[in-house]
Amino acid sequence: MNFLPIHPPWSGRHIPRTLYVCVIAAVILFVFSCPSAMAARIGEISETNIGDQVYRFFTLQDPSVRYTIAGCILLGTCCGMLGSFIVVRKMALMGDALSHAVLPGVALGFLWTMEKNPLYIFVGATIAGLIGTATVSAIKRTTRLKEDTALGIVLASFYAVGICLLTYIQHLPTGNKSGIDKFLFGQAAAMGREDLILMAVVCVICLVMVYLFYKELLALSFDTAFARSLGLNVDLLHHMLMLLLSFAVVISLKAVGVVLVSAMLITPAATAYLLTERLSRMIGIAIVVGMVSGIAGAFFSFLGNNLPTGPFIVLAASLFFVGAFLFAPKHGVILRWWRTLNRRKRTIRENMLKSIYHVLEQRGFDAEGVSTRELAEQRRETVEDVEGTLRELNSHSLITRHEDGNITIFTPDGWQRAATIVRNHRLWELYLTNEASIAADHVHDDAEIIEHVLGEETVMELQKRLDYANLDPHGKHIPTREDIEQRGRHQKPGTLTSGYGGQV
Amino acid sequence: MDVQYVFIEPWTTEFSNTIWIYLMGFFVASACGLVGNYLILRRMALVGDAISHSVLPGLAVAFLLSHSRQTWTMFLGAMLAGIVTTLLIEVIHSKSRVKQDAAIGIAFSSLFAIGVILISVFASKVDLDQECVLYGEIEYVASDLPVLIGSTVIGPAAVVRMAGVLLGTVILIVLFYKELLVSSFDKGLALSLGVNSTVVHYALMATLSIVVVSAFESVGAILVIAMLIIPGATAYLLTDRLPTMMVITVIHSALSALMGIHLARWWSNSATAGAMVVSASILFALAWVFSPRHGLIRRYLKVKVLTPEPESI
Numbered sequence: 154m155n156f157l158p159i160h161p162p163w164s165g166r167h168i169p170r171t172l173y174v175c176v177i178a179a180v181i182l183f184v185f186s187c188p189s190a191m192a193a194r195i196g197e198i199s200e201t202n203i204g205d206q207v208y209r210f211f212t213l214q215d216p217s218v219r220y221t222i223a224g225c226i227l228l229g230t231c232c233g234m235l236g237s238f239i240v241v242r243k244m245a246l247m248g249d250a251l252s253h254a255v256l257p258g259v260a261l262g263f264l265w266t267m268e269k270n271p272l273y274i275f276v277g278a279t280i281a282g283l284i285g286t287a288t289v290s291a292i293k294r295t296t297r298l299k300e301d302t303a304l305g306i307v308l309a310s311f312y313a314v315g316i317c318l319l320t321y322i323q324h325l326p327t328g329n330k331s332g333i334d335k336f337l338f339g340q341a342a343a344m345g346r347e348d349l350i351l352m353a354v355v356c357v358i359c360l361v362m363v364y365l366f367y368k369e370l371l372a373l374s375f376d377t378a379f380a381r382s383l384g385l386n387v388d389l390l391h392h393m394l395m396l397l398l399s400f401a402v403v404i405s406l407k408a409v410g411v412v413l414v415s416a417m418l419i420t421p422a423a424t425a426y427l428l429t430e431r432l433s434r435m436i437g438i439a440i441v442v443g444m445v446s447g448i449a450g451a452f453f454s455f456l457g458n459n460l461p462t463g464p465f466i467v468l469a470a471s472l473f474f475v476g477a478f479l480f481a482p483k484h485g486v487i488l489r490w491w492r493t494l495n496r497r498k499r500t501i502r503e504n505m506l507k508s509i510y511h512v513l514e515q516r517g518f519d520a521e522g523v524s525t526r527e528l529a530e531q532r533r534e535t536v537e538d539v540e541g542t543l544r545e546l547n548s549h550s551l552i553t554r555h556e557d558g559n560i561t562i563f564t565p566d567g568w569q570r571a572a573t574i575v576r577n578h579r580l581w582e583l584y585l586t587n588e589a590s591i592a593a594d595h596v597h598d599d600a601e602i603i604e605h606v607l608g609e610e611t612v613m614e615l616q617k618r619l620d621y622a623n624l625d626p627h628g629k630h631i632p633t634r635e636d637i638e639q640r641g642r643h644q645k646p647g648t649l650t651s652g653y654g655g656q657v
Numbered sequence: 658m659d660v661q662y663v664f665i666e667p668w669t670t671e672f673s674n675t676i677w678i679y680l681m682g683f684f685v686a687s688a689c690g691l692v693g694n695y696l697i698l699r700r701m702a703l704v705g706d707a708i709s710h711s712v713l714p715g716l717a718v719a720f721l722l723s724h725s726r727q728t729w730t731m732f733l734g735a736m737l738a739g740i741v742t743t744l745l746i747e748v749i750h751s752k753s754r755v756k757q758d759a760a761i762g763i764a765f766s767s768l769f770a771i772g773v774i775l776i777s778v779f780a781s782k783v784d785l786d787q788e789c790v791l792y793g794e795i796e797y798v799a800s801d802l803p804v805l806i807g808s809t810v811i812g813p814a815a816v817v818r819m820a821g822v823l824l825g826t827v828i829l830i831v832l833f834y835k836e837l838l839v840s841s842f843d844k845g846l847a848l849s850l851g852v853n854s855t856v857v858h859y860a861l862m863a864t865l866s867i868v869v870v871s872a873f874e875s876v877g878a879i880l881v882i883a884m885l886i887i888p889g890a891t892a893y894l895l896t897d898r899l900p901t902m903m904v905i906t907v908i909h910s911a912l913s914a915l916m917g918i919h920l921a922r923w924w925s926n927s928a929t930a931g932a933m934v935v936s937a938s939i940l941f942a943l944a945w946v947f948s949p950r951h952g953l954i955r956r957y958l959k960v961k962v963l964t965p966e967p968e969s970i
Contacts, residue, residue: 245759246703295953296945298697301758302890305702306941309883313934316879317927324927412710416766423759460777464770471767478753486752 210455218455224344224408225447225466227352228417231359231401233443236422237436238394241374247286247395248418250304252402252411254285256315259406260322271351275403282399285311286392312411344407352404359397363436370394371432408447409463417443420470427477427484446470498545500605505542506551506571507578507604508532509561514629522560572632577604579625579632580615586626587619593626663923675918677799677816682880682914682933684819685872688826689881690888690906692865694899697889698841703758704746705885707765708862709869709878711742713772716870721779728818732867739866740859742768795876795930822871829864830903837861838899876930883934884910891941894948913937 210218239247258281262274285307292303363370372380373390381387398418405414425438450466479487508531512523529539543561546552551567554560563571581600585591607615623631667675696705715738716731723730742764749760801813811817830837839847840854847854865885872881892905917933924932946953 240756240759243756243758245756245762246706249703249706249762292945295956296894296951298890298893299700299702301700301702302697302886302893305706305882305886306890306938308706309879309886309934310938310941312879313883313931313938316931317921317924317935320928320931321924412769413766415762416770419759419762420766423755423763426755426759427753457778461773464773464777467766467770468774471763471770474763478749484754 207456210452218451220344220346220349221451221455221462222448224349224352225451226444227349227356228405228408229421229443229445229447230440231352231356232405232414232417233421233425233439233441234363234436235359235394235398235401236418236443237425237432237439238370238374239398240419240422240426241432241435244300245419245423246301246304246415247289248398248402249415250289250308251282251285251395251398252406252414253308253315254311255279255282255399255403255406256312256411257281257318258315259403260315260318263322264318271345271347275351275355278403278406279396279399281311282402283392283396286395286399290391348404348407355400355404359400362393362397366390366393367433374432409466410461413463413467416467416470420467420474421446424470424474424477427474427481430483442470442473446473496605501542502546502549502551503570503574503605505532505539505546506563506567507574509552509563509567510571510575522555522562524559525561528561569637572637574604576632576637577607577612579629580612580619581607582627583619583622583625583631584615596626663919667918667922674799677813678795678929679914679918680812681795681798681816681819681876682917682929683911684816684823685876685880686884686888686910686914686933686937687907688819688823688868689872689884690892690910691826691830691903692861692868693885693889694892694902694906695837695841695861696865696885697893698899702886702890703761704743704862705865705869706882707746707761708739708742708865709873709881709885710765711768711772712738712866712870712873714738714768714775715741715772715866716873717772717775717779721775728871731870735866735870736863738768739862739869743859743862795880795933818871822868826864826868833857833860880930880934883937887934887937887941888913891937891944894941894944894951897950909937909940913940916940 236245236248239245255278258278259274260277261281262277263269265273265277288307289300289303292298292306293300296303298306369380369385369390372383372385373387373394377387380390401418402414405417409417421439421442422435424442425435428438429435446469447466449469450462450464453465453469454460454462477485479485482488505528508528509523512527512531513521525536525539525543528543529536532539540558543552543554543558546567547554550564551570552561552563555562578600581603582593582596585596585599586593623633625631693702693705696702712735715734715736717734718738719730719734745764745768746757746760749755749763750757755763798815799813801815804811804814804817812820836847836852836857839850840852840857844854847857869881872884888906888909889902891909892902895905896902913933913936916936916939917929920936921927921929921932944952949955
């Protein structure tokens with residue numbers, strides 16, 4: 154396997170590497186400095202004073218609160234980072250399938266020693282997860298079943314085996330089996346010191362692996378064929394990612410439970426996906442969202458005594474997603490809707506300016522005023538509609554209105570905009586007829602759309618390609634730069650050199 | 658292995674119990690399997706998974722509002738939850754650049770989380786057990802309240818209700834066979850034939866929710882998810898025709914319910930619903946290996962025929 158030069162996500166100007174190192178170091182210190190004496194677990198707290206609870210949560214005086222917060226931070230880091238890869242690879246539900254598929258491993262790990270040793274359970278669950286992902290790949294490769302069906306089969310059948318084993322365990326006469334069902338729904342407060350140490354170790358392993366193989370994973374995520382052409386062992390990389398993913402799922406099980414682990418992988422990553430275009434930044438945002446929702450979930454579950462932690466963590470993450478869905482600067486629904494609305498309004502204004510230009514042009518630019526009735530006829534709209542748009546133009550100082558609003562005259566800005574739009578329209582028509590060989594009577598509709606979005610640079614390129622032609626396919630004059638820059642002196646366009654002035 | 662205990666007793670001394678468990682398993686598996694066929698063909702297998710989780714808040718809300726466990730309120734709650742899930746998935750993936758798979762994950766996990774929270778907060782008022790929702794207790798189906806017509810006992814309520822749902826599903830599929838067929842295979846053709854694919858889609862999701870919720874209480878989510886996917890997938894490996902696929906689905910359901918009962922007994926009384934899924938998976942694995950047209954063996958032989966032995970030099 155070839156290695157690409159290391160280019161970790163935290164290099165360069167994105168997220169400072171030190172941030173990651175600090176966070177992880179802090180968490181590890183935090184875990185190991187925790188007094189090992191076990192205070193009351195969250196579930197056993199009985200007083201109900203909310204103020205007290207809030208105080209106790211934020212002063213971190215209970216070891217259980219410290220454990221929970223440390224666990225949620227580690228979990229958010231691990232899941233956010235790995236979730237980003239599966240979300241961009243459109244394999245988000247792999248997390249769902251994996252979280253169910255590890256269940257038989259959990260049960261077997263328990264049966265191995267007959268006690269809840271996190272390490273054995275971890276090993277068993279990881280092996281089960283790997284067998285699960287391998288089965289998904291095998292079904293996809295050798296049958297005509299699609300990915301979703303393959304995931305569903307593995308999810309359901311592995312989970313069923315797990316349930317059978319769990320009920321078998323519950324029927325066993327011996328063994329400390331209490332709490333094995335915590336894996337189904339999760340209770341962050343039930344995490345012990347060993348669980349946390351395991352989480353920290355796994356989290357560090359995942360961070361190091363992603364750090365070392367960032368470039369390879371990037372290539373795999375966005376362009377598998379490209380990755381293969383670089384000589385990367387794509388299958389090996391895929392299975393490595395799946396191994397890390399199984400790790401993340403297994404350490405999350407105890408805190409959020411089987412059903413909701415997939416949300417920890419998907420939701421923070423999808424939130425980040427709406428907020429940025431770069432994978433490195435996406436990973437950073439996903440980690441932060443994962444951590445914050447973890448802490449928020451722990452907080453709410455601490456407030457209301459004995460409520461399960463997992464659902465609250467998931468709900469907090471979902472709220473972040475809703476926020477990003479609505480308000481993300483580039484992909485948010487509200488801003489996108491606002492931009493569309495503005496564009497539509499601008500198009501209406503520009504079309505009206507164009508119509509004023511057309512009316513003036515039909516009259517040979519002999520007068521500078523245009524009546525509302527003329528415009529209504531030109532646009533085939535009612536006088537009221539035209540009136541409304543004209544008021545809008547007036548408020549943007551593109552036109553001035555005279556004689557009780559019956560006569561409309563361009564301001565210099567308005568003239569410039571109108572001439573620009575007409576130029577764009579006619580240039581594009583000419584371009585389509587000359588360069589794309591489209592019949593002259595078919596080009597109008599296309600130009601009608603493109604005229605509003607052509608930039609100055611494109612226009613210059615078009616003019617150059619068309620040899621600065623000044624007549625469009627219908628024989629009309631294309632406004633030149635000089636025509637546009639007259640700024641309302643209403644020189645008759647195209648006659649500047651002849652010295653003829655069209656002023657009234 | 659105790660042959661007497663595993664194979665004989667269920668059908669002799671415990672017959673009155675076993676037959677209802679068997680019928681329940683068969684009804685659930687075939688109703689789910691028939692709807693699941695369409696999910697597999699439409700590449701929406703995991704939407705089934707999503708809906709079977711997200712009916713939970715629907716059930717909880719229906720229960721909190723009506724203070725009863727009447728069948729129709731449950732069905733209404735589940736149907737609404739199913740449609741809300743479908744809508745959420747649709748909105749997330751059409752209005753943002755998040756892909757459908759992630760949208761499914763986000764929608765079902767948030768709804769499921771809401772459901773679990775509702776149940777824990779109103780634990781004293783909601784007579785719903787989240788663990789029962791996951792495992793189900795098909796073993797106790799025979800002890801459900803019997804349904805009477807006049808003075809004749811027809812059977813336990815859960816089984817009778819499931820039979821009704823299966824019957825309803827079959828009737829719907831027969832009535833709308835053409836619409837389901839064209840909208841599953843060719844949206845363009847459906848449009849030109851005047852079939853509204855969107856309506857068919859939402860109707861299918863509503864049916865799915867009803868099947869899921871009626872199966873839920875007695876067999877749990879695992880059996881539902883598994884039976885939505887595994888029988889259809891098995892049939893899909895064995896045939897290319899939809900009617901044949903449906904027949905195979907029903908046969909598969911009957912066999913896996915039967916095997917499940919014995920497997921659970923052999924496996925020292927583990928969850929029967931789980932054992933039925935394991936049996937279904939075994940049948941799937943058999944089809945995967947031995948399918949006459951798409952099986953592994955056939956595939957292996959074909960590859961061998963197509964690549965001739967290298968000539969010895």
